[in-house]
Amino acid sequence: MDADQIRVAAERLRHAERTGDFIEPLRRSDEGLSVDDAYAIQQLNIRYRTDAGRRKVGSKIGLTSLAVQKQLGVDQPDFGVLLDDMAYGDGQAVPWHVLNQPKIEAEVAFVIGKDVTSLNPGHLDLMNAIEYVLPALEIVGSRIRDWDIGIVDTIADNASSCAFVLGSRPVKLTDVDLRLCGMVMERRKEVVSLGVGAACMGHPVNALVWLAKTMAARGAPLQQGDVVLSGALGPMVSVRPGDVFDAQIQGLGAVRAVFDDAEV
16 A cells, blocks of 8 residues: 555544444455554554654553454454553443443553563563553454454554553462463443453463563563553453443452443
């Protein structure tokens, strides 16, 4: 794709987000759209928002489930950018109007305590860089009609991100076994999703290492203060207006997402 095609695709996604008039998959309307093109579209829209005053606070990792990778015909995860206006506190109401076809999933959030300076960071680099971890709920969304996405659609759409909720009790990495930590997510006391840390690329830290290597290779390494969402520990669940979700992650504690009860 050339620069004009990338600009038009980015504008279409912004219009869909703003109006709720979701678009057909980019992979069908933009023939020849590559993964690199999709990241260029993503970055153009992130730059549009930061130019308007938003601030980058971290990254999210997507497609960490082998089953989802097989479904989309890919062999690696993807990533998106977290901005300050996407962040909500534990139990804070999430406005319905900021969401697009929302679904929710429970994840581990890493908070990076120092810059990752290695050009090829490994597990020890990342374990030494993690300041603490938190339970988190990511509200994913799609500007693609009916979630009809392929790999290039979700990457261009900022890895299908909308918002996220962080728990409020920091836990040191040494105090929890992230591979074996069980996850239960409930909607108003009804269990709707079950999972375990190992569902995220075998271990959530594996996902973090993948992201750190990828970001370093792109000249944008992880930095002190970054929040990184690991990817889902269990199946994602559709969200309705007025929903309340509670997730409990063994060793990390609980986190709650509350949604406005009106669509306007």
